[in-house]
Amino acid sequence: MxxxxxxxxxxxxxxxxxxxxxxxxxxxxxxxxxxxxxxxxxxxxxxxxxxxxxxxxxxxxxxxxxxxxxxxxxxxxxxxxxAYIYPEIAVAHPFDDGAAAILTKSIEQTAALLGADQQAYLDLIKPICSDWSKIDKAVLGPLLKIPSHPIAMAKFGLKAMTSALSIAKKFSTKETKGLWAGMAAHSMQPLSSLTTSAIGMVLITMGHLGGWPIxxxxxxxxxxxxxxxxxxxxxxxxxxxxxxxxxxxxxxxxxxxxxxxxxxxxxxxxxxxxxxxxxxxxxxYGMGVFKIDWALDGPIPFTAAAARKAGTVHLGNTIEEITAGEYASSIGRIPEKPFVLVAQQSLFDNSRAPEGKHTGWAYCHVPHGSKADMTDRIEKQVERFAPGFKDLILAKHTFNPAEMEAYNPNxxxxxxxxxxxxxxxxxxxxxxxxxxxxxxxxxxxxxxxxxxxxxxxxxxxxxxxxxxxxxxxxxxxxxxx
Structure with missing residues (x-):
């Protein structure tokens, strides 16, 4: 050779x-x-x-x-x-009534704010947090391999392989169900699909063990x-x-x-x-994304105080609304009220925008390869939970699925x-x-x-x-x- x-x-x-x-x-x-x-x-x-x-x-x-x-x-x-910056509130999930569910590093604080679902939340998430150091390499690796801690991995896997809607039956309040649905929707599948719980549980666990940094x-x-x-x-x-x-x-x-x-x-x-x-x-391949970046004249004026302090904000209101929107995208339909993921980096990192100004980052899920312009639908969702948002927009940039693929062929x-x-x-x-x-x-x-x-x-x-x-x-x- x-x-x-x-x-x-x-x-x-x-x-x-x-x-x-x-x-x-x-x-x-x-x-x-x-x-x-x-x-x-x-x-x-x-x-x-x-x-x-x-x-x-x-x-x-x-x-x-x-x-x-x-x-x-x-x-x-x-x-x-x-260098990472850790917002105190990793994720806020606002509702139409002005309330918001939140994810913080403290599992006890997060659970306590969920009211009647406090114990159900702890029962679901606390064992995963406790076992994470034993299973992290297995969860974030090839599954066709015997894990180092098979019992801990099996306990996680039995929950992870279920659908998000199945797990949601453990909860009784709209706040917990909405927070959970927003987490599971990162899976980019209908929430009725098997394995959609895996993404939700991992992201929540990350929030409690380390946070969602910028x-x-x-x-x-x-x-x-x-x-x-x-x-x-x-x-x-x-x-x-x-x-x-x-x-x-x-x-x-x-x-x-x-x-x-x-x-x-x-x-x-x-x-x-x-x-x-x-x-x-x-x-x-699965759903695509439609993404918007905004240059803003001020911070996004969310009605819910917690959302004004969160690094990430999930906009989808109830589990029913999120479920309907994700299902529509999965079968090739454009959701009128898409689940929107918002990031507010400039609230915590002043290097992102000129003094007094801010950036906004958001995307929603759309049918695979969709050419639909989701700008208006996304901005309506933000305005719904943050009245006056549209008046702050100085400029915007969008990516539809085809433009995302052109930017990154993967x-x-x-x-x-x-x-x-x-x-x-x-x-x-x-x-x-x-x-x-x-x-x-x-x-x-x-x-x-x-x-x-x-x-x-x-x-x-x-x-x-x-x-x-x-x-x-x-x-x-x-x-x-």
Whole structure:
């Protein structure tokens, strides 16, 4: 075997590509990280999308999973410029009557404010919080693997595999049901679907154990810190290099792709077995998102006081309304009252906007690939809970699903999760085999959000894919978490 240009190449610099590159480079290998755009980050990018001086997060904004990531926690990212800001109220869920349910770091405080559902909430969430340090690596990793703590994992799994509507039957108040529905709706599926409870429980647990933090300066700062650390290890980066074929790449012993199944087929499909190609072609994508960024003349004037102090605000009122909207989007209909996720970064980070001004960040779920303009519907939802909001808008920028996909080809049809997380695609994401990160071709791996554990800024897909490649190709055991 002749000498290779690199030991490993990673294509794509989202959080998983960066994690994979770092994991390989930590072992003293020569690693090249390639990015198609001029800047690294994938979903971790920030830019002045509206007016000068207003810093908007292009995709991800609030980062409970990044702060809690078992892999990222092993890295000295603070030494490379990353600082998190933790709002005291992680999430507020306002209602039409002016009340709001909230998620804070204190599980007791959160539960106490839920009134009659206090004990039911504690019964659901407290065991997960207690067991999280035992199960975090299993929950945020490949499921076709015997966990280190099988009993704790089984207890979590029995709840996680159920539908959000099933779990909601444990609650009696509109406040608890609404708060729960907003959390579970991050799954981007009808709340009647199996596994929708998993996302809700994990996000609530993150809120209690660590909070839902905002990166100071923008989400780009997470990517910048990861890039800085990778370079400090001796890693090499090439940007503005869009890979269309394996022939475009320098020689290496292993290639890890932070791309979705569709792009992987375009780049390397001719090298795969017919069975593996068939499985990638069958990979299913879910709802898309429609996103708005606003430059504002002041903070969003929510009626509920708690919502004016929260980093994230879920706008959907009752569980019935959220359920109807998510179901409509899942079957190709445009919801009149969409569930809207709002982030208020500038309330806590004054680097995001000029003095006295603010940013607003919001998105809703829409049918896969929808071309509908949801601007008016989203702004009506914000105005509903924050009268006077529209008068504060100085400028706005929107992304529909097609524009999201054009910005990041991994977001097929606007699906930011790399594929719908159904009960089937939990286990065959993106193909049913002993390791979800291997392809059928020796030395080629996939490390994107289309592999376990799926979407979110946590880097775990990249870490586990690199761990697999290190063992297969280099006979090296990755640094354990």
């Amino acid at each position: 002749g000498k290779k240009d690199y030991d490993a190449i990673v294509v794509g610099s989202g959080p998983n590509g960066l994690a994979a590159a770092i994991t390989m480079q930590q072992q003293g290998l020569s690693v090249l990280l390639i990015e198609g755009k001029k800047e690294l980050g994938g979903g971790l990018r920030s830019a002045a999308l509206t007016l000068p001086g207003f810093v908007h997060d292009i995709c991800s904004a609030i980062h409970p999973l990044a702060a809690a990531s078992p892999f990222f926690k092993t890295l000295p990212l603070q030494e490379h410029g990353l 990166p100071k300066g923008g989400s780009q700062e997470i990517a910048n810190a990861l890039e800085s650390y990778f370079i400090s290890l001796g890693g090499e980066i090439q940007t503005d290099f869009y890979v269309k074929s394996l022939k475009d790449l320098p020689s290496s012993r292993a290639v890890l792709f932070d791309v979705g199944p569709r792009q992987l087929l375009e780049i390397a499909g001719h090298r795969f077995s017919s069975l593996y190609k068939w499985q990638l072609e069958k990979h299913r 977001y097929i049809g606007g699906d930011i999760n790399g594929g719908v997380i159904t009960i089937g695609q939990i286990f065959n994401r993106p193909a049913l085999q002993s390791s979800p990160y291997r392809t059928s071709e020796k030395g080629i791996y996939i490390c994107s959000a289309s592999t376990p554990p799926g979407g979110g800024v946590h880097g775990m897909c990249g870490y586990y894919a690199a761990k697999r490649a290190l063992k297969d190709v280099f006979n090296i055991q990755a640094t354990p978490l």
